Amino acid sequence: MFTEEIMPPPAPAHTPVDILRFNTCGSVDDGKSTLIGRLLYDSKSLMEDQVEALERSADITSGGQINLANLTDGLRAEREQGITIDVAYRYFATPRRKFIIADTPGHVQYTRNMVTGASNANVSIILVDARLGVIEQSRRHTAIASLLRIPHLVVAINKMDIVGWSEARFNEIRAQFEEFLPRLDIKDVKFIPLSALNGDNVVTASPHTPWYPGPPLLGHLESVHIGSDWNLHGFRLPVQWVNRPNNPRDPALHDFRGFSGQIAGGVVRVGQKILALPAGLATTVKQIWTLDGPLTEAFCPQSVTLVLEHDIDISRGSMLIGLDETLPGAGTDLHAKVCWMHPRPLQRGKKYLLKHTSSTVQAVVTEIEHRLDITSLEPESVPSELALNDLGEIRIRTARPLFYDSYATNRLTGSFILIEPGTNATVAAGMLLPARELVKPEAADYII
Amino acid sequence: MTNYHLDHLQHLETEAIHIMREVAGEFERPALLFSGGKDSICLLRLAEKAFRPSDLPLPLLNVDTGHHFPELNEFRDRRATELGAKLIVRRVEDAIASGIASPAPGEISRNKLQIPTLLAAIEEFRFDCCIGGARRDEEKARAKERFFSYRDSFGQWDPKNQRPEIWNLYNGRLHSGENMRVFPLSNWTEMDVWEYIGRERLEVPSIYFSHRRECVRRHGQWLPVSPFLPLKPQEQTRELVVRVRTIGDIISTGLVESPAETVDDIITEIAAARVTERGSRSDDKASEAAMEDRKKAGYF
Structure with missing residues (x-):
């Protein structure tokens, strides 16, 4: 049924202007994988050998019926059990944008996987089965999107064909959502009625929804404004690597000492005064070095190498910050929301390694303040431990001070992971809450 | 520059440079797998972008199956020399001779024999990290791959038990004998690779x-x-x-x-x-x- 639809695509002027990352979440059988398959198929992002492989497996397993979900279920166990085990990434492009899809499974371990798939997303797509309406899972997925502060949300109301394309049903589900949305922190929500199986309102507008004035899903993803999703206020450069040529052939490089990293916030300019932490010493930016030549200014998330006016003790894990805008928090006592990602629960008093930007420090969990209700994000109980897939608010003490922003201000300098020593497992994703104390530049305002 | 905007290639580039530098910062003995193919050519340029004006802080490693296109090996050797990089080549031929790799009876393909040859090279040089040019868009199993892909002391990948990767925080911690495979081009497509080759000439x-x-x-x-x-x-x-x-x-x-x-x-x-x-x-x-x-x- 699909082969006849394949037409030679127009050779596109292949110049996507930017990248949009989105993740899809839904329960088992909401049609998530089918939706992704449909997006790829209808946007002509599938190749003949992929369609051929689909048809081959259709003949073997499902009596000739092509299963679009087989496109994303990459591992043998997944195909056999008809489930999605882990986060799978898919790519496609239209002339307007390049898209990165993180497909996260809806069954057990959904919280952990969704946090993984959604952490870098610009958009989260929540799939809702039009027959079932808003269920517990829909609330959870929306809450996690809110917790991770994903800038844009799409509620894709799927299987509309089964409810006779009923506008009343669509409005009913929309009202169910709007009831709990105000309690969460989500700014931009779009509701789209569709049928992933039949392709209505996925890539092309459906003739069945004259009452729906908006764009199909792809049209929305192509046009949603993501320009302001990066933080451009408050310069932050976590130093990843000290760049010191060993035996440079070029004599001009004999004294070269640069600090390499990806700008995690704001803008930096040559001549700008900056503060190096934890040294607490101020200096100015002498040069912004890149392989493509020096820059006069650079911004988040560019990767650069800074040469500074003074010789200061800076190494991997140091943070360079701007002095003219918001200052970061500083300290060893941290307050954070966490998602627990490991079968071995979090216990108070246990020591972990905490990785924040480019620095890894020892840390101890001093307090588990509460577990958060997974659908409302409200404090729920004061537990003695946090188990796999739990969300909670905790207090942590670190062996060395951290320089950080709240997650609400900056995703990159406001996030961390916890690593269990011994097993080296990544056990938690953490989002920092606002600091009690900020860096005090006046205390350090001298130049050596 | 008043418009603080990166296009899709610049985004992919800064993501990959960040990963390269994390490798240099977190591992003691990393290597970069360089075959001379288009993906590893991009990797090499990204390594230059990450580490210049210093020398590349990691050697290049190639497993030569003995069935390579001669044009490829010639290019591989010349490019390594031009960049002043150390190139290590380990041959499937030698691995067969020393008994590290054993071909199945009648099998002509050297494809599977690359695996023991690579693992032996990792052991020989005690590499704790190998940067590779694999992309998630290449193949369904690769679509499930992490940027930092943990391999146990037998070199095995366990897709059901991967470390979650959240934001841009990569967990590179290993015990001795274990190994990390790192894929900075994970998010690149075939088209991105060629556009980058074009842009970077x-x-x-x-x-x-x-x-x-x-x-x-x-x-x-x-x-x-x-x-x-x-x-x-x-x-x-x-x-x-x-x-x-x-x-x-x-x-x-x-x-x-x-x-x-x-x-x-x-x-x-x-x-x-x-x-x-x-x-x-x-x-x-x-x-x-x-x-x-x-x-x-x-x-x-």
């Missing part, structure tokens, strides 16, 4: 561009005639104008008939292509889980 081996070559039709593909591919009775060779789209061994790399002479021609060709890049690799066609099985055994 990177040189690629001549076989990516159209040239005349003796070919033989086998399993629905044009394979290059070489001493490693004895002709079967009744097989006819033909001289065609072809190029390679992806480079594997000379016995398994399907050639595509193409007039593409420049990077721009290739980009136009890919934009209109109707089969995937891996569709021309017979090593991947063995079964639906061919790549998954090789990765679990230690393939990159």
